[in-house]
Amino acid sequence: MIKVSLLTLSLFVATLAQAVEPGEVLEDPALEARARVISQDLRCVVCQNETIDESNATLAQDMRRLVRQRINAGDTNEQVVAYMVDRYGDFVLLRPRVTPQTWLLWFGPILILVLGGVVVVRVMKRPASNVGEALSQEELDRLDSLLPEDNETS
Amino acid sequence: MAAVNQKRWTFLLPILIVALLVGVFAKRLIDVKGGQDPSLVPTVLLDTPVPALDLPPLPSRGEGLRTADLKKDVSLVNIWGSWCVACLAEHPLLMNVAAENAVPLHGIAWRDDPSASLRWLARNGDPYDLIGQDPVSEAAIAFGVTGAPETFLVDGDGVIRYKHTGPISREAWDKTIAPLIEQLRQ
Numbered sequence: 457m458i459k460v461s462l463l464t465l466s467l468f469v470a471t472l473a474q475a476v477e478p479g480e481v482l483e484d485p486a487l488e489a490r491a492r493v494i495s496q497d498l499r500c501v502v503c504q505n506e507t508i509d510e511s512n513a514t515l516a517q518d519m520r521r522l523v524r525q526r527i528n529a530g531d532t533n534e535q536v537v538a539y540m541v542d543r544y545g546d547f548v549l550l551r552p553r554v555t556p557q558t559w560l561l562w563f564g565p566i567l568i569l570v571l572g573g574v575v576v577v578r579v580m581k582r583p584a585s586n587v588g589e590a591l592s593q594e595e596l597d598r599l600d601s602l603l604p605e606d607n608e609t610s
Numbered sequence: 611m612a613a614v615n616q617k618r619w620t621f622l623l624p625i626l627i628v629a630l631l632v633g634v635f636a637k638r639l640i641d642v643k644g645g646q647d648p649s650l651v652p653t654v655l656l657d658t659p660v661p662a663l664d665l666p667p668l669p670s671r672g673e674g675l676r677t678a679d680l681k682k683d684v685s686l687v688n689i690w691g692s693w694c695v696a697c698l699a700e701h702p703l704l705m706n707v708a709a710e711n712a713v714p715l716h717g718i719a720w721r722d723d724p725s726a727s728l729r730w731l732a733r734n735g736d737p738y739d740l741i742g743q744d745p746v747s748e749a750a751i752a753f754g755v756t757g758a759p760e761t762f763l764v765d766g767d768g769v770i771r772y773k774h775t776g777p778i779s780r781e782a783w784d785k786t787i788a789p790l791i792e793q794l795r796q
Contacts (some may be wrong), residue, residue: 500757514721515756518747543661543754545654 475512491524499550648757653773660768661752666761668724675742681768684794685714691722692730694758700777708737717741720750
């Protein structure tokens, strides 16, 4: 039983691992670490909801290679990302940039939270006056006439 | 009374929100039906010079494809591969374009085995003037390509003027690409 669960666990861990193949890895661990960081922010443009770091698509593989090639050529992280953005647009970034176009995306949730807060505060503040008011004599009489007789005796 | 007015107004609010959402979703649906696929990636390369290219030719097929080749005349650059089914669907139209000699048509053999590319061309016909090999997506990434086929219309100065994603239909050719070529030639 333990063996089976270990096996399934190891399979699960294996799927969590990145798609980077041994042949792609840079020799310098510091540069490779940078490549990994950059790759995790770039979208695989074929699969659209994966990073190029975790995608097995051939284009993602080629993009990873290009990222490492640019790093080896001395580019900073920002330059590598800019290189991709110049060709694929902001679309290639998995974390959208804060621009007027994306304000709604970034600040919309905060706006909704604030609006909701305002509504809650106003509801809480509303005086409970008309809830606690006693019935007038007129209303009591009408109620009496509506309720069946036996209700009073019970 | 203010409280009563406010109540009337707030009771309309959910309806307004729903109406707004329905409007937004309906617009997107109509856009998709009208041919504006939201999953298409817009190209940021429009009106920018073609990327630097120096692609090797297919074996025994003349010259490869270089940037300088795209600065001579209005031309089309078609990204394709023998593995690409949609390219086969598009192919008759490209053959037609070549037969009419409408415009220089260059190919980029994307991530393809050169012998497979050549076999594919021998079987289906070869509409291309120049073909460059792009085995590791160097040119494809430089062109911001996300899938094959994609076709770029380049003007005589080597500036990208239009990008067509997916197979070119007869309609797209007649209505959009052919008029654009005419326009760019003037």
